Amino acid sequence: MEAGGPNRKKRKPAAGVETADEAPAPAETEAPDPGVGEEDDGLVDRISSLPDVVLGDIISLLPTDEGARTQILATKWRHLWLSAPLNLDCTHLLHRYRNHADRAAGVVSRILSSHSGPGRRLRVDNLHHFDLGAVDDWLRSGALDNLQELELGCYPTVALLPSFTFRFAPTLRVATLKMCNLPDGIIQGLHFPLLKQLGLHYVSISECSLHSLIASCRALECLLILHSTGFGCLRINSLTLRSIGVDNNNSDYRIPVHFKELIIENAPCLEKLLHLHVGAGLHLSVVSAPQLETIGYLSDGYYQKVNQDYLCKFEFGSTIIQGLRVDKLAMVRTVKTLAVQLRILSLDTVIQLMACFPCLEKLYIRTPKPSNVWRRKHRDLTRCPDIRLKTIVLDSYRGIKSEVNFVTFFVLNARVLELVKLGGCSGNKEFLAEQRRKLQLDKRASKGARIHFTTRSCVRYILDHVRDLDVIDPFLL
Structure with missing residues (x-):
């Protein structure tokens, strides 16, 4: 405009x-x-x-x-603007005024005193930059009545949130709490009847309070827990949750209790289950999630040395996957999208996972090393018409022989393949022309299959906000 x-x-x-x-x-x-x-x-x-x-x-x-x-x-x-729903981003204003906290705080106070519209969103990631008395005054302001989105954090140190933080519990739809302690006395008795998205980043909370908090969110659809401590096991029993993302990595070994186990006991609407850190030894069990379609990341350790204590263990009913090794195979037919992180690009591993998830349609692969392991024990699969993959995304593609062989296998055998996306490629025209020839597109099993090269990374592995869980495809950048 x-x-x-x-x-x-x-x-x-x-x-x-x-x-x-x-x-x-x-x-x-x-x-x-x-x-x-x-x-x-x-x-x-x-x-x-x-x-x-x-x-x-x-x-x-x-x-x-x-x-x-x-x-x-x-x-x-x-x-x-004075009557529109208020979007008050104090973190943005602090950066806008080059970290002059007094000036930014003065602007915030003037906005709240003059604004007559309903509160839509409040973000203060760095509470310690501001006078806490002033922050309490902001939270009590009538301009924030009926607030829908709240993002508060005590960066750079973990501390208690301001006393008026939870006065918005009856109206919140999105809440993200960062770098803070949530004591039992504060959490018990809270109710969030409208909350649909909850993010906890670097939060210290007891197991009892975490379960109480989730149970108080009767409409919760998206839950993101990053680097949080104080609880060892999280059990999910929710009739509304559709997406869960967790990163249980925390390098502070002074903390006695770490997140090590996630059990999905009953989640009839759950569609996405994302484990975002591959070397933190999470034990994840799915007892009942009949709508589960998207899983990631499964990993063999990626950059780390292989250590059983750090490999994640996934159990889907009677199916057991340790790292990327399928220890007990039983088909999981609901899963259509899978993301994996491989230390070494291995066709054997991918074919084994396809046997575990026979209805797989989208496969995302991140790997730092180009070696392609294939012991030819799956040769008969080349005559099998039931490779259902429609999309394959491979990051860090350099076009070396092992990668060409890996991609060519699917080009020649996946009969419903629609797209192969290769990220991190050279933009050189001669390179791209040579790769199209090597990948044997003229012999592709699916006549509609396309190859898309991009110089950028094309696989997402970090979620910045709980809203990222609500996208259709959380792995696609």
């Missing part, structure tokens, strides 16, 4: 937000108000004709300072 035209008039600054880093901004300007649908120098302001409620939703999706600046666009926009 353009901020006015060549004949802009001067007006008061946007409430609460300065427009320069070093000093208060000069008076801001506005465009002449052409009215709805009226032409101005050959242009038509069509967006202003949208209903105020729609424009308010658009403004609430902008960063805080940019949302405030929409007041200069036209007369119609002057009141919109």
